[in-house]
Amino acid sequence: MQDKDYMQMAAQEAVKAEGMTWTNPLVGAVLVKNEQVLATGYHHQYGREHAEVNTLAHLSDPKEAQGATLYVTLEPCSHYGKQPPCCKKVAEAGIKRVVIGQVDPHQIVAGKGIKYLESHGVQTEVIGGTENLNVAYNFFYRQKRPFVTLKYAMSIDGKINAAGKTRTLLTGDAAQIDVQRLRLQNQAILIGANTLRIDNPLLTVRIKNLPQPPIKIVLTRDANQLDFSSQIFKTRGEIWLLSTTNLSQKVTENVHCYTAANWTPTKIVQFLAEHEIQSLLVEGGSNVQAQFVAAGLADEIVTYVAPLVLGGTGLPAVFGQPAATKSDYQLLDVKRFNQDIRIRVRRKEC
Ligand code: AOF
Ligand code: ZN
8 A cells, every 4th residue: 555545545534524524624544554554533523633633542552653654634733722733642642754635724734733743753745635625625724715616407408497486306316415415515505585485495414414514594685575484494503694684583593694785796705704614505596606607706516417308488507697707617527326417617726
């Protein structure tokens, strides 16, 4: 096994906590000596022990770490946050070499962990290959705003529903499970008031029991006009209403209304950045998504294409706003889910 193989193993550890760590990154680690894996571990949940500490805790005898190599997907931290600095624990354990997937873009660490290790006689090497574990986390600390993903399902002829006013189920079970994974990978999910009215979605993650499910955000002109018997208001977790007028009555504990004169995508993204939201999934509708595209704020677009032709007057995907900003995308991948396909593209600058 080579360094990159052990790093791959560490990455597999990291993803076990998908959806559980916001606003912390996913981090995994593998401890190796004489080509033997001594222990593995990962960061399980926001506020809890870091990957390095969990890995060391799996050793039957702490002395085993002496002279070993630690593979960790992110630079060991150097600060006192909710947890003590990992670089100190790693050096104290007698680890000889630390192979790192990526440098931590968070300013409180950003190379200081590596510096500490080096100055305490621990060799370090950054080999790359783990940036994809934390696309939104990395983007957030580099660009100072959340990473925005648009998701929609459409027919072969590019329509998202049949007649414009009804919900049309386009994709099959496998694609729908994949959407669940997409929700799991995002800290917040946004829809417009029309989507709430027409689709009445749950916006929940049903494939994992999350202590903090993604925040559900509804963009509306007047929060008082929303139908509070909609399914979303019966779900667990925070619900934020972005409205131009304040709510005249309290709904439930988990519903918060924020007002602004005009909630443009730029304003929304700025507001979310101030609330430390690192990733946003925009699930609809067509016009809300077009606004994000027009503003140049659709960083990734995930399109599911189902094998049917709706024709007629169905609503087209991403429709109703002039594309003020031209964004160049590159193809990430194409994947088949039984009868449906998923196409993922990402802005070239991301
Ligand atoms: C690591 N290993 O497993 C994680 C790291 O408040 P704290 O103490 O939990 O610190 C959170 C910060 O620590 C987070 O923003 C990131 O910079 C780093 N996360 N570091 O060495 C880990 N989760
Ligand atoms: Zn740490």
